[in-house]
Amino acid sequence: MKKQKEPKRYLISFDSNTTSHVFTDVLVIGSGLAGLSAAIQAAGYGSVLVVTKDKIDENNTAYAQGGIAVVLSAHDTVMKHMKDTLDAGQGLCNTAAVRTIVSEGPKQVKKLIEYGAAFDKEDDHLIFTQEGGHSFPRIIRAQGDSTGREVEHTLIHVAREHQNIKIFEHTFTIDLITRDNICHGAVAWHIKKGTMLIWAKRTILATGGCGQVYRETTNPDVATGDGVAMAYRAGAALQDMEFIQFHPTTLYIAGAVRFLITETVRGEGGILRNKKGVRFMPKYHPQAELAPRDVVSQSILKEMQKTDHTNVYIDVRHIAKDRLYARFPKIKEICASFGIDIAKDLIPVRPSAHYMIGGVKVNRFSRTSIQQLYACGEVACTGMHGANRLGSNSLLEGLVTGHMAGADAGKSIQRTKRELMPYAVHESVGLSKISWLDLHDIGNSLKSLMWRDAGIERDERHLLEAEEMIEMWCSYVMDKEFSNTIGWELQNMLLVSQLIVSFARKRKESRGVHHRTDYPETDNIQWKKHTIKK
CATH class of the missing domain: 1.20.58.100 (Fumarate reductase/succinate dehydrogenase flavoprotein-like, C-terminal domain)
Incomplete structure (x- = not known):
């Protein structure tokens, strides 16, 4: 890599003598699925402070539509799920990480259900959907196409009710406080309280992705890569940052915010057509619309170039209207706002930046290369996804690695039993x-x-x-x-x-x-x- 000028260690000036201080056993930066999962687990061992730069539910988790890939069907197995994940990752998955996350997934999803998460059922049995790259229907969903929001709100309720968890909304974490490769907390800015130093025995990064560095993205405005940036300035190792996943299908209306058209639309039978109305995916891959995301995204781009058109189309007109409306209520609502009836009209789509596969390098306990600093969820690179994330594995990874980070942070505090030792800086x-x-x-x-x-x-x-x-x-x-x-x-x-x-x-x-x-x-x-x- 070309040698670049190293970034400044801190973005702002600060003095511990004149800045307000906050103390907690565990600091969790980010309030998505991974962050809240970590916070709830760590709260069993001590005090936890969750800081989030916007409202607590403004994050990538809340916008996730498709579902959670998990081995809960009687006919599915951990080995099948592992094979699909490893195949999608094209030789770069960490097999041990895949095994741990896939194996631990069912337990953590069952815990979510115990917390109150309401996944879609039929005759009191979970409904499973198949997505691209999966050899078996193992995707569970909530409210048709609002899985992320259901999971997020469930965990928010649990976190708010826990006596050991405090939550600071509208708090921008600017930088990590480190000395001798040990993390002692963070410098943050609160919308009303101003700059503060948050001292913590353990810090967990769960800041999500970086989709906003691209013009076309499914990510909300908050996804600006803050966690990766602050970790890098602090000296943390990063891994595989070239691997940015582009979701094949986002609603394309010129001038409008891009809206995700979940992969399960294709899983339920949606067909991709070009400008001329011709179905094109079978000529690019034997699994056609159910090919891995990288293949579908690249195929759509080629088709747009060949037809000199700004987008392609998803055709779901052959699916029964009642079933379609019930299965994708949010997509129906958004498309209708642009005059598109998904039961009668083609849906214009094109790829958009969706998921950061690389990130802060972590080990099997979610520990980074900086002592006392953890990372989980999209900001971390666990090796789960390799070179291409399998659809609906991200919520699974966030849930499991968040749990692991919170548990390891809590247990390590309990083992060492050291008091917080802030220092002059x-x-x-x-x-x-x-x-x-x-x-x-x-x-x-x-x-x-x-x-x-x-x-x-x-x-x-x-x-x-x-x-x-x-x-x-x-x-x-x-x-x-x-x-x-x-x-x-x-x-x-x-x-x-x-x-x-x-x-x-x-x-x-x-x-x-x-x-x-x-x-x-x-x-x-x-x-x-x-x-x-x-």
Whole structure:
């Protein structure tokens, strides 16, 4: 990888003598499925503080539609689920991590049900759906196409009721506090209380993904890669950042926010058609619409290029109207708002950035390379997904790894029984606070650049162009000290984009979601390995 100028250690100046202090046994940064799962587990061992930069339910989990892949059917097995996951990961999955997460999944999902999560049933039995890459129907869902929201609200209720858990909403975590490769908490900014130092015996990163670095994304506005950025500035090892998964089908209405059309639409029989109305997936893969996501995304892009059209279409008109409306109520509602009746009309779709497969490198206990710092969920790279995430494995991974991080953090506190030992810290960033920059314009330019040059298809020329442009923007953004979330998010997005491009340039092959037109073949001799940067 090209040697880049190392980022500043902290984004803001602060002094422990003049900044307010907060103390907790375990600090959880992020309030999605992984973060809340970690918090609930850790709360059995001590005090827990959950901080989240927006409302507690504004995260990728809440927007997840499809469901949770889990071995709960009598005819399914852990080995079958493992094989499907390993096949999708194209040689880069950590088999031990896959085995642990798939095996532990049923127990954790049953716990969710005990908490009150209401998954869809028929005759008092769970309903299972099949998605692309799965050899068996093992996806459970809630409210048709609102699984993430049901799971999120269930865990929020449990967390709010727990006496050992406190929640700070509208709290932006700016940086981790570290000394001698040990994490002692974080520097955060609260919308009313201002800057604070949060001291913790253990810190758990569960900040989600980075979809907002791309112009086309299914992710909410909060997904700006903050966790990866702050972990990297603190010295944590990162892994496989080139692997960004693009969801094949998001509703495409020019000028409108992209809305996910869940993979289960194809699992229920949806057919992909091009501009001319021709079904095209069978010529690209024997599983057609149920091929792995990387194949479907790349096939849609090729079809858009061949037909010189902005999108393709999903056809579900052959599915019974009553069944269709009952199965996908949210999709029906959103499409109707644009004058599309999914029972009568084709649904215009195109791929969008969806999931960060790489991230902060962790071991089997969710520990990072920094002592006392954990990472779980999308911000972490566990090795579960390899080079291509199997659909609906993300909620499963977040649930299980969150539980593991919370349990290990809690047990380690109980073993050591050390008191919190805050120390004097004075950081003077020494950056200019005067800025005439149009941050929104830079952010939009960055998103367009990443979509064009580091998107579904990549090559050396475009990656070099992206690298040069990002370095240029960094030269006059990174030397500023901002006092608001817009500035901090842009600095994080620039750093994460730099990392994605750097990793993508290094991997000179095509594998999974990383498709290089100048290196179209998979090279198992040179590149059947992980890319790691610290």
